[in-house]
Amino acid sequence: MKKKTTIYDIAAKLGLTAATVSRALNNNTKISFNTRKLVLETALEMNYEQNKLALALKSGKSYNVGVIVPRIDSNFFSSVIRGIEEELYPKGYHVIICQTHNQENIENEKINSLVNVQVDGILMSISNANLEANKGLNKLLKNKKTPLVFFDRKKDIKGISSVTIDDFKGGYDATKHLLDQGCKRIAHLSNDRNFEIFRNRYLGYRQALLDNGIEFDESLVIETQSNVQDGRRAARLLLDMEAPPDAIFSSSDFAALGAIQEIKESGFNIPEDMCVVGFSNEPFTRFMELTTISTVDQFPLDMGRKAAQVFLEEVGHTEDVKTTQNIVLTPELIVRRSSSKK
Amino acid sequence: MKKKTTIYDIAAKLGLTAATVSRALNNNTKISFNTRKLVLETALEMNYEQNKLALALKSGKSYNVGVIVPRIDSNFFSSVIRGIEEELYPKGYHVIICQTHNQENIENEKINSLVNVQVDGILMSISNANLEANKGLNKLLKNKKTPLVFFDRKKDIKGISSVTIDDFKGGYDATKHLLDQGCKRIAHLSNDRNFEIFRNRYLGYRQALLDNGIEFDESLVIETQSNVQDGRRAARLLLDMEAPPDAIFSSSDFAALGAIQEIKESGFNIPEDMCVVGFSNEPFTRFMELTTISTVDQFPLDMGRKAAQVFLEEVGHTEDVKTTQNIVLTPELIVRRSSSKK
DNA sequence: AACCTAATTGTAATCGATTACATGAATATA
DNA sequence: TATATTCATGTAATCGATTACAATTAGGTT
Numbered sequence: 001m002k003k004k005t006t007i008y009d010i011a012a013k014l015g016l017t018a019a020t021v022s023r024a025l026n027n028n029t030k031i032s033f034n035t036r037k038l039v040l041e042t043a044l045e046m047n048y049e050q051n052k053l054a055l056a057l058k059s060g061k062s063y064n065v066g067v068i069v070p071r072i073d074s075n076f077f078s079s080v081i082r083g084i085e086e087e088l089y090p091k092g093y094h095v096i097i098c099q100t101h102n103q104e105n106i107e108n109e110k111i112n113s114l115v116n117v118q119v120d121g122i123l124m125s126i127s128n129a130n131l132e133a134n135k136g137l138n139k140l141l142k143n144k145k146t147p148l149v150f151f152d153r154k155k156d157i158k159g160i161s162s163v164t165i166d167d168f169k170g171g172y173d174a175t176k177h178l179l180d181q182g183c184k185r186i187a188h189l190s191n192d193r194n195f196e197i198f199r200n201r202y203l204g205y206r207q208a209l210l211d212n213g214i215e216f217d218e219s220l221v222i223e224t225q226s227n228v229q230d231g232r233r234a235a236r237l238l239l240d241m242e243a244p245p246d247a248i249f250s251s252s253d254f255a256a257l258g259a260i261q262e263i264k265e266s267g268f269n270i271p272e273d274m275c276v277v278g279f280s281n282e283p284f285t286r287f288m289e290l291t292t293i294s295t296v297d298q299f300p301l302d303m304g305r306k307a308a309q310v311f312l313e314e315v316g317h318t319e320d321v322k323t324t325q326n327i328v329l330t331p332e333l334i335v336r337r338s339s340s341k342k
Numbered sequence: 343m344k345k346k347t348t349i350y351d352i353a354a355k356l357g358l359t360a361a362t363v364s365r366a367l368n369n370n371t372k373i374s375f376n377t378r379k380l381v382l383e384t385a386l387e388m389n390y391e392q393n394k395l396a397l398a399l400k401s402g403k404s405y406n407v408g409v410i411v412p413r414i415d416s417n418f419f420s421s422v423i424r425g426i427e428e429e430l431y432p433k434g435y436h437v438i439i440c441q442t443h444n445q446e447n448i449e450n451e452k453i454n455s456l457v458n459v460q461v462d463g464i465l466m467s468i469s470n471a472n473l474e475a476n477k478g479l480n481k482l483l484k485n486k487k488t489p490l491v492f493f494d495r496k497k498d499i500k501g502i503s504s505v506t507i508d509d510f511k512g513g514y515d516a517t518k519h520l521l522d523q524g525c526k527r528i529a530h531l532s533n534d535r536n537f538e539i540f541r542n543r544y545l546g547y548r549q550a551l552l553d554n555g556i557e558f559d560e561s562l563v564i565e566t567q568s569n570v571q572d573g574r575r576a577a578r579l580l581l582d583m584e585a586p587p588d589a590i591f592s593s594s595d596f597a598a599l600g601a602i603q604e605i606k607e608s609g610f611n612i613p614e615d616m617c618v619v620g621f622s623n624e625p626f627t628r629f630m631e632l633t634t635i636s637t638v639d640q641f642p643l644d645m646g647r648k649a650a651q652v653f654l655e656e657v658g659h660t661e662d663v664k665t666t667q668n669i670v671l672t673p674e675l676i677v678r679r680s681s682s683k684k
Numbered sequence: 685a686a687c688c689t690a691a692t693t694g695t696a697a698t699c700g701a702t703t704a705c706a707t708g709a710a711t712a713t714a
Numbered sequence: 715t716a717t718a719t720t721c722a723t724g725t726a727a728t729c730g731a732t733t734a735c736a737a738t739t740a741g742g743t744t
Contacts, residue, residue, distance in 0.1 A: 052459045054730035078420040094438045117394045284626035396700035
């Protein structure tokens with residue numbers, strides 16, 4: 001195991017200086033044709049590879065970006081990350097991933113950790129609903145050294161760009177669609193509405209009801225986590241009501257699935273007795289055999305790509321020219337069996 | 343946007359040397375209680391954070407590892423990566439992800455790229471079936487500077503550790519199970535058998551047939567990619583045979599799903615007319631309403647964790663003590679509706 | 685012959701840390 | 715009192731690149 005060759009090794013071998021070697025390798029200033037040729041050949045021969053770490057220290061650019069997500073093993077987040085990686089790699093960047101598992105202190109810690117390894121930017125889907133508690137994020141915002149781009153789960157912060165989908169529209173369209181199917185009492189499985197995304201889906205749901213003359217009923221909104229079990233529990237509650245709903249708009253596909261399971265096992269039919277619409281277009285919603293699940297596509301791949309593009313623009317500019325972008329993608333309602341009465 | 347504070351800034355402010363500051367911060371050698379206290383306070387006050395890039399250059403350790411996978415947006419790979427991240431972060435490492443999309447030249451390129459940013463190791467699921475063509479990998483193997491650990495898709499290379507599952511056993515158990523259900527003509531949807539994983543599943547399948555007195559029939563083995571469409575196509579071929587099979591063991595859950603769809607649409611019943619077993623335990627296999635899909639669990643989270651542990655052991659040792667580990671996890675057959683006749 | 689210019693290459697600082705070795709002061713020992 | 719020892723800190727090299735500035739050489743001009 002010999003050490004990697006450096007420009008000093010090449011210089012020594014050729015009786016030159018590291019400076020000359022560096023210049024020759026970079027095709028930079030006027031280097032005579034002969035020495036350039038010689039250096040290039042020798043570099044090849046000695047298996048020289050540029051040490052990007054040294055370059056990063058010197059230039060102040062690490063060409064690494066950090067991506068922070070609650071978890072990576074969900075179709076949504078891994079698709080976003082795919083988009084980010086595919087967009088950034090061709091520009092010379094590497095993607096460092098961090099998971100928070102929705103824990104504030106971990107998020108805090110990972111932000112600091114990324115800053116310390118000198119990432120050129122951070123793209124994150126924030127886990128931490130209350131901003132004040134997040135010291136890492138606050139520090140980041142305060143000294144404005146590292147560009148930050150939110151995707152999906154964002155916070156409204158002046159000067160910080162974001163790429164999200166129009167969750168309000170997603171909620172509105174889903175609800176409107178259910179109304180169009182003739183549903184009158186539409187329940188909503190929400191999630192922590194301290195997050196903009198869940199609040200907006202909820203608000204879209206309410207607005208659609210309002211616009212169509214249906215009175216909003218607080219008792220039809222149930223807070224659930226994004227998993228099958230919670231969906232089941234919520235459906236149970238709804239079915240046991242004196243006046244059960246005739247439709248459910250769930251802010252999560254997993255909760256929608258749980259609800260569907262519970263409803264069917266209770267002897268009801270979908271969509272005849274109850275229409276269901278989920279959110280995210282997880283692969284399994286399409287694969288169901290009887291009741292393919294209507295849902296809202298968030299275009300995670302595009303979201304990742306866009307977030308990466310916004311980052312690239314921000315690092316490209318000097319800080320005084322920087323413009324804040326708040327890009328909002330348009331979601332698409334995908335109507336499937338679980339909400340198609342006709 | 344002011345610059346980040348360095349130990350020189352602290353030193354200047356206190357009339358000390360960077361060396362002293364460094365020592366004080368590291369609690370290292372004998373530094374007087376007073377100056378240490380002073381330095382620590384000042385560091386806090388000036389928002390000092392260690393520049394890991396400088397440290398990495400000096401120490402030769404970047405505390406970054408590269409993870410190379412065909413793609414990240416599949417449940418299997420994202421779960422492995424989750425395991426890797428969770429295991430490595432507490433030890434101070436960051437995870438850089440790279441996707442190859444099964445393209446040899448990209449794999450090649452990304453290996454080089456990771457080496458250049460001085461990763462401390464590479465964990466990869468190899469995309470490139472023929473080793474000789476992969477210059478990047480060969481260079482990596484030749485100078486043995488960067489520890490390499492294969493997971494899932496490996497190549498047998500002397501001195502290179504790996505973490506895989508026992509694909510032979512997976513294939514064997516699945517096939518044996520189908521035989522136990524009374525199936526006599528069992529087809530196999532394989533995949534490129536230049537990859538060990540697919541070859542081993544295939545070999546396990548053959549051995550199970552052999553051990554149970556069933557003659558192997560070449561025409562029942564169909565090569566498919568891991569997607570729904572290819573599964574459909576394969577099932578169509580099988581159904582159109584003069585003597586169609588009565589069971590399918592698919593090396594992919596997605597192909598299994600496609601096959602199931604095609605079979606059902608052709609008017610056959612599962613599992614009565616045809617038993618089906620997939621591979622990977624993708625989430626949707628559990629979520630099916632009528633025909634939950636039998637499959638083989640590969641424990642991706644454990645695989646990622648183990649791969650990370652192997653890496654940690656390898657970097658921990660000096661190179662002469664290093665021992666090669668080839669860890670083989672045991673897969674678990676999960677019997678569901680698609681293959682349960684009784 | 686004296687001077688100018690352009691073409692190459694070298695010198696040395698820099699990025700931000702760590703650390704072997706040196707130094708000076710204070711204290712302990714003989 | 716002279717010397718040895720310890721303690722605390724400074725000096726300077728190092729990791730591997732880049733780059734402003736300096737220096738050298740060759741050739742051209744008058």
